[in-house]
Amino acid sequence: MKILLAEDDTKSADYVRQGLIEQGFVVDWVSDGREALTYCLYNEVDLLITDRMMPGMDGLALVKSLRSANIDIPVIFLTALSDVDDRVDGLRSGGDDYMVKPFHFSELLARIDALSRRPKATAQQTALTVHDLTLNMLERTAARQGDTIALHNKEFSLLQLLMENAGRVISRTLILERVWDFNFDPGTSVVETHISKLRQKIDKPFDVRLLHTMRGMGYVIRAPH
Amino acid sequence: MRLTSLIRSEPFQAATRVLAVFLVLYSIACWALLKSVETTLIEDLRSRVQGETALLSQIYRDEGRRGLIEAINRLERAASDRAYGLFDERRLSLTGPISTQPDFLGFDTRDLGVLSRGRIAGRYAIWVDRIDALTLVVGRDDAVVGEARTRLIKGMALFGTLLAFSTLFLGLWAARRSQQRLDRMEHVLSDVAKGQMSARLPVGPNNDQIDRVSKRINANLAQLQRLVVNVKSSASAIAHDLKTPLSHAQIAMQEAADAVSSDHRAREKVGAALAATDELGRLFETILRLSRIQTTANRSHFKETSLKQIAEKAIAFLEPLAEENDQSLTLSDKDTIIEADADMLQQAMINLVQNACTHAGAKAKIEIEVKSEAHSAVLTVKDNGPGIPDDIMKDVRTPFTRGREDRGSSGHGLGLAIVAAVAELHEAELLLENTSAGFEASLVFPSSKKPEAHSKFTQS
Numbered sequence: 001m002k003i004l005l006a007e008d009d010t011k012s013a014d015y016v017r018q019g020l021i022e023q024g025f026v027v028d029w030v031s032d033g034r035e036a037l038t039y040c041l042y043n044e045v046d047l048l049i050t051d052r053m054m055p056g057m058d059g060l061a062l063v064k065s066l067r068s069a070n071i072d073i074p075v076i077f078l079t080a081l082s083d084v085d086d087r088v089d090g091l092r093s094g095g096d097d098y099m100v101k102p103f104h105f106s107e108l109l110a111r112i113d114a115l116s117r118r119p120k121a122t123a124q125q126t127a128l129t130v131h132d133l134t135l136n137m138l139e140r141t142a143a144r145q146g147d148t149i150a151l152h153n154k155e156f157s158l159l160q161l162l163m164e165n166a167g168r169v170i171s172r173t174l175i176l177e178r179v180w181d182f183n184f185d186p187g188t189s190v191v192e193t194h195i196s197k198l199r200q201k202i203d204k205p206f207d208v209r210l211l212h213t214m215r216g217m218g219y220v221i222r223a224p225h
Numbered sequence: 226m227r228l229t230s231l232i233r234s235e236p237f238q239a240a241t242r243v244l245a246v247f248l249v250l251y252s253i254a255c256w257a258l259l260k261s262v263e264t265t266l267i268e269d270l271r272s273r274v275q276g277e278t279a280l281l282s283q284i285y286r287d288e289g290r291r292g293l294i295e296a297i298n299r300l301e302r303a304a305s306d307r308a309y310g311l312f313d314e315r316r317l318s319l320t321g322p323i324s325t326q327p328d329f330l331g332f333d334t335r336d337l338g339v340l341s342r343g344r345i346a347g348r349y350a351i352w353v354d355r356i357d358a359l360t361l362v363v364g365r366d367d368a369v370v371g372e373a374r375t376r377l378i379k380g381m382a383l384f385g386t387l388l389a390f391s392t393l394f395l396g397l398w399a400a401r402r403s404q405q406r407l408d409r410m411e412h413v414l415s416d417v418a419k420g421q422m423s424a425r426l427p428v429g430p431n432n433d434q435i436d437r438v439s440k441r442i443n444a445n446l447a448q449l450q451r452l453v454v455n456v457k458s459s460a461s462a463i464a465h466d467l468k469t470p471l472s473h474a475q476i477a478m479q480e481a482a483d484a485v486s487s488d489h490r491a492r493e494k495v496g497a498a499l500a501a502t503d504e505l506g507r508l509f510e511t512i513l514r515l516s517r518i519q520t521t522a523n524r525s526h527f528k529e530t531s532l533k534q535i536a537e538k539a540i541a542f543l544e545p546l547a548e549e550n551d552q553s554l555t556l557s558d559k560d561t562i563i564e565a566d567a568d569m570l571q572q573a574m575i576n577l578v579q580n581a582c583t584h585a586g587a588k589a590k591i592e593i594e595v596k597s598e599a600h601s602a603v604l605t606v607k608d609n610g611p612g613i614p615d616d617i618m619k620d621v622r623t624p625f626t627r628g629r630e631d632r633g634s635s636g637h638g639l640g641l642a643i644v645a646a647v648a649e650l651h652e653a654e655l656l657l658e659n660t661s662a663g664f665e666a667s668l669v670f671p672s673s674k675k676p677e678a679h680s681k682f683t684q685s
Contacts, residue, residue, distance in 0.1 A: 015480070184568055187639070
């Protein structure tokens with residue numbers, strides 16, 4: 001999968017580029033909006049990650065130009081502009097996702113995964129499994145070692161998000177956005193409370209811990225090594 | 226447009242004041258004109274009777290007493306508006322319907338009913354003169370004066386009435402025109418208040434007072450728009466410039482975390498540093514958000530929002546916190562729809578309910594109530610906790626104000642400041658009150674709509 005990164009901050013660009021290459025993506029980097037537009041017009045690109053404020057052409061104009069040229073590649077905005085209006089502008093211009101700096105790399109991976117899965121959405125998975133924990137998407141139930149675990153609606157959505165990204169750290173921001181549809185940070189520790197309640201159900205009665213808190217980063221569900 | 230408001234408007238009031246002054250001056254002018262016309266007509270009658278007296282005197286000198294009596298009798302028969310009287314030296318009537326000799330010489334107007342013993346009615350202009358030993362009285366009916374007076378009064382009254390109605394009509398027309406322009410001004414200013422910063426007042430070609438005021442207001446609106454744009458671009462610049470180094474610090478720490486992944490202790494330390502920068506980033510984000518809400522005036526994206534659904538979502542989010550504290554969270558059945566920014570309202574709701582969960586104490590009862598009143602929609606969060614100490618009550622809406630018992634907690638004292646800013650943007654009132662049962666926080670929105678088809682507001 002080939003990704004174009006349009007970012008004028010060299011340090012952030014290096015970090016993202018290096019991380020994506022380590023994950024097996026082919027990454028090209030440009031630091032100017034106009035260069036990014038030219039690149040997308042004349043090269044095959046599977047995904048564009050772009051800043052909002054760039055020299056040459058800003059990210060919004062870049063995406064609008066791409067959409068008017070009928071180039072439908074998925075676009076993720078990666079920007080310091082965090083207001084709801086900025087997010088709405090980004091998505092209205094033709095962006096597919098919007099991520100605010102500072103960010104966690106694992107969250108960027110989760111968003112790339114979600115976007116690259118999007119075209120195959122018809123072939124939906126019916127179950128997710130991590131070690132001995134299974135999530136039945138049709139019946140909306142969970143089971144571990146054969147024991148059914150009763151989950152509330154939001155607990156199910158939270159576990160689904162974590163299991164879809166098993167092994168990957170999911171940030172508080174992504175959880176608030178995907179599970180509660182909050183485009184703002186309510187500034188509480190309630191997400192931690194939800195995680196601990198989920199942990200009570202899926203981890204506590206069992207020997208092996210699957211749900212981990214990565215301090216300062218987020219939460220991850222993973223099978224033991 | 227209501228007639229009473231037009232009547233109370235300044236242009237109409239000015240028109241009525243002008244009309245009142247005009248009517249006073251017009252009445253004085255009419256009175257003077259009337260007197261002048263009367264005097265002229267009376268003078269005319271005087272010269273006529275005087276002339277006639279001179280003519281009869283001449284006849285007396287030419288033809289003697291008999292010739293004079295005959296001439297008087299002929300004139301008497303020929304014209305009904307004339308009256309004569311001739312008296313000898315003993316004041317005895319020699320001829321004519323005037324049978325009593327007047328007690329003056331010269332000109333006057335008199336009612337001849339007495340002087341003619343009822344033979345002639347009405348007022349006459351009379352001239353009394355002596356011809357040798359005889360006294361001659363010549364009179365002319367002054368009905369023409371009364372008739373002229375009546376006609377003149379009727380004409381002036383008609384003209385005055387027409388003028389008064391025309392002035393009032395013109396006043397109403399001017400008032401309506403001004404009112405329409407003021408209504409347009411009000412409409413535009415209301416649009417500006419809702420965030421349409423590009424709205425401007427219409428300016429006509431006349432350069433009248435309203436046009437000049439409109440131009441001044443438009444200049445101020447343009448200045449306001451520039452300031453708002455500056456504030457927004459400054460906020461964006463701050464966000465970009467300060468977040469980039471913060472982002473670099475997080476990147477460095479994540480790389481450090483990867484580098485020391487085998488060393489559990491070092492990884493813990495880096496994790497703590499990451500958590501601190503994460504907290505710093507969130508605090509920074511909250512301050513920026515508070516500043517944006519406080520400076521925004523844009524309400525164009527407001528849409529119909531169900532207060533009940535906002536409350537339900539907050540409860541679903543905060544239920545585990547309440548359960549942890551063994552508290553009950555309940556919501557009233559009623560719903561109300563208001564025009565609002567759903568995200569901002571959601572955040573305000575979460576802040577209010579979370580405050581209750583945090584401060585009401587273990588086993589507290591927290592009730593959320595949605596009410597629709599005549600001209601307002603009210604959202605209340607009440608608990609049976611200890612409330613807010615009186616000494617900090619007045620400051621709790623100020624950013625970074627925290628209670629004494631909160632000093633060691635993770636909050637920053639921005640929750641109620643955000644609620645107050647959201648309330649202001651929605652023209653709502655935030656009421657905080659210690660009650661006999663505990664504490665109540667209410668958001669009173671100016672108006673509400675009845676909930677329509679419930680399916681329109683699906684909860685995610």
